[in-house]
Amino acid sequence: MRVVKWAGYGLAGVAVFVLFAVAGAFAASEAMIRWPAGERPAQFVSATPPMTGSAERGRRLAVLNGCHDCHGDRLQGRLFHDDPAIVRAWGPNLTRVAAQQTDSQLNAAIRHGVGGDGRQLWVMPSSAFAQLSDRETADLIAYVRSFPVAGEDQPRLEVGHVGRLGVLLGKFRSEHALLKAGVPPLPNLGPQYAQGRAVARLCVECHGADLKGSEATKSPDLTMAASYDDADFRRLLHQGVAAGGRRLDNLMGAAARSRFTALTDAEIQALHAYLKARAEREIAAAQ
Template identity: 30%
Template sequence: MINKILKWTSIIIGSLIIFLLIFYTYVYFNTESRINKIYDIQVQNLNIPTDSLSLAKGKHLAEIRACTGCHGTDFSGGQAFADDQSPIGILYSSNITKGKGGINYTDADWIKALRHGLGKDNRSLWFMPSHEIYQISNQDMASLISYVKTRPPVDKENHNKSIKPLGRILTFFNEFPLLPAEKIDHNAVPVDAVTVSVTPEYGKYLAITCTGCHSENFKGAEAHGPGEPPIPDISSTGSLGKWTSDGFVTTLQTGKRPDGKPLNPAMPWKAFNYTHEELNAIYTYLHGLP
């Protein structure tokens, strides 16, 4: 009897192992296909300005669209999103200056990266939140590129990127935003300009940057790592629903909630140099979400 039980246990375990191997083989080739997909897109033609006002606006956009938050104020990159110890893979922000270890992009390359999430080889960039940027207006995009492309070169070698089995499985189930090109409407037609105003419409235009952490419906998400608190709900159903607009503005400018408690250290509030008008617009949008 015991031998029979052991026999069937071995068969079940062996079958399970074979199934998992077949499943992961499928996951591997599926994700490899997606990683190596060549996109056939029409690159937009933008006139990139060089005047001081456009550069100043581009600097501000780089701060509020999380460019400096990931690539650093000198744009040399190096921030780790997944390292040697991570079960997901190895992902560091890139050096996007023209220094050693950086990049050498034409205007078309910048547009391709920011509008389509694609590298020079027309394959998807990795873990670059282009899907949170690609719909900004032509005027804003041109100003952003004008600033970023003129940053002083910094010599810093990039880390080699890689994706581990868990990262592939999460990518397979669309639970990890490895390939931004998959989340972009490559036929979208951006508007030429947006009107700066304290309105829900302008707030929505700005708040797209928040979706990377707080999720697309702003209802929060799981913690980024072990020991960290969950990402909070910032819609009207979360704590923000009880805050005033002044409280929201103060929180994003000081890092302290209206009740005096500090924000989660993972919240990069210092990286977002929003104006009062922009913060009030974001509050108006978020506070109106059901």
């Protein structure tokens, strides 16, 4: 009986230790998630000439960059990722955010991963938007401000136990942290590919800053674009149909049908030329 008694004490001790460890891990991850950025990006002024933004140009940018996918058709926010073990993420109600924040604060969120209250942003793809020009950012802000204030505030980010483990292990990082670590620019392959390189910024969010694919989004290295002929590549980007007539029901298929229909044939051709030139360089380097 004494052995059983002491075994019970031991198990109770282990349970208490595990409880404290879990609580400590939760507190540490919560601090990391809510921790302020610690610095403010430089002031950004778009409301005075010559930087007055165009809401119409901004609308096209918003479509191409998938702003409505996360923030809803009227930018009032929506639940766009619902995996309780990893993360439940709502796009904020941008009509209310824009009414309360300056252009500099909106720019900080878009291109620097810093919220209006100074906190680090975790799901907003600022690391992809960092390569937007001042003009494009001004246009995007003008488009956001063109919507009347409506709807309610959306809930804050909820990170599950698997997501918190990723935070603690450095596998899940804030956008601000990613940008501070350095996001390499897309390869510059010469002035003849400048337009295609600009369009390729749309690929960074899913395929990574180096376009070599991402395990998180299960996206491939874009050297595979070299295997497409022009007609198949255009069909891929406008219809989400891969070579051989296979309809894609993944992120690429959804992006093609909701975002990339706004691309012109000339832009698609320029992107394809850039990706083929990149593939040739990658192959040459490997050899």
